[in-house]
Amino acid sequence: MPSPRQKQDFPVQNVRRYLEPGPIVLVSSHWQGRSNVMTLGWHTVLEFSPSLVGLMISRGNHSFEMIRRSRECVINVPTEALVDSVVRVGNSSGAQVDKFAAYGLATAQASIVRAPLVAACHAHFECRLRDDALVERYNFFIFEVVKAHVAPSPRHPRTLHYTGDGAFMVAGKVISRRAMFRPDMLP
Template sequence: MDKRSCPLSEVYGLLEPGPVLLLTTAHKGKSNVMAMSWHTMMEFEPPLVGCVVSGHDFSFAALKATRQCVLNIPTAELKDKVVACGNSSGRSVDKFALVGLTPLPARTVGAPLIAECYASLECRVIDTRLMNRYNFFVLEVQQAWIDPACKNPRTLHHRGRGAFMVAGETIKLPSKMK
């Protein structure tokens, strides 16, 4: 694998801009992947991430049962694969094969990393109090991986109905914000 371990203290900078993610699960011998935009950071370190996985999604049952997943961050080059993930269900097909994504074993969870994504975050579910009402899971990132060769990743940000904003220029301002 081309990715290297990434300090957990740097995870928030990967998710805070709001990129589309590919969430992977593994359950009953079957891996699956879905596109997801409804996520937020909830704590810096250890990094906590809140996310909504619809009860209609095949991944919901896997996440609920295994309490493990990987959040993978695709760059804009993967846009067609991201949309293909969103347009199919793991109920009926092997999405990795269909879409052309390569699953790799993770270190701390059963769900796979996606080789083509520039960063992957191995997560465990730590709080399900809002799961029944909102399909909302609180995840703790256990292990983060990043491709050191990908210096300025152009991420995808979903505007709805297949319209994506691609990450543009980065500006640096004299901020005291973390």
Template sequence: MNKFRKRNFPTDQVRRFLEPGPIVLVSSAWKEERNIMTLGWHMVMGFEPSLLACYIWEANHSFEMIRRSKQCVINLPALDLLDTVVGIGNCSGADTDKFAEFGLTAQRGSRVEAPLLAECHSNFECRLYDGSQVGKHGLFIWEVVKAHVAAVPRIPQTVHYRGEGKFMVSGPDISRRSRFKPENL
């Protein structure tokens, strides 16, 4: 095993190492308005029920729509949508119809009013499970109430933000399944 020489590192930059989750597109709707935002700050919190948490900045145009509707769709784009993901993150829904601007197809959800994005590999319809941290930290805890996942590819090539405008792309699977206890799979 390698041992590494270490150096002091700015604590406000540690996220560059700890944000391995894929970038997602969060779609929302409230009354007659809808929007899409790019999001990298999310985490799995539970399996049954399926709970996800995400941080949404209160100044983001989607924040109030999501807070009021108490629902959203977390859409998982693959590598082919990387430039769209960046474009969506660089503009505001306050003055841009992101569906039209980026040629994205809104599909009706079965459990929430927020639209699914047809061009994304997976769509997870979410309802607010716990809003106790929204006001203080902008942290929404969602229950996934319906999941839509493409059959092919079985595992999409996703993008993961590294900061400073750089991304990494998910790579090949490496299995250690035989070394796991069945209850930990």
């Protein structure tokens, strides 16, 4: 697994490349001297530029108030090697346990926000809260990605996609239909 120093800056307007396929993510937070991390599968890209993403962060999570108050988080994209950590993080609460210590998750300092990067992940997206209009009604947070770090390889990480019931789909083969697009439709 690449260490954070092996990650490269990545254009924030292109985070759809990693988030649109729908991986489970680890969302880290920091508030009043403590950090936490949660597993999250309910998210969507909302805009290329500014780089906006929406996260449904259930109110029962210890992270909910930490993120609501700090107005920041980091979205980390784990791969197959981290599946057990993803489950452990998802099945425990930061109110009871320091998950980073308990599950051996090394962290690294983010560039802009105070929430830590989960070092073993393939990509890290530092986020600032952009709009909380739907937080009360739906626990839906709209963030702007302000900094992105991505491992240069593998080109197609084996991300995890949760189907419920304790089962994950692992990202499979990649097929290109680039030839079916007009040049002006592609970057």
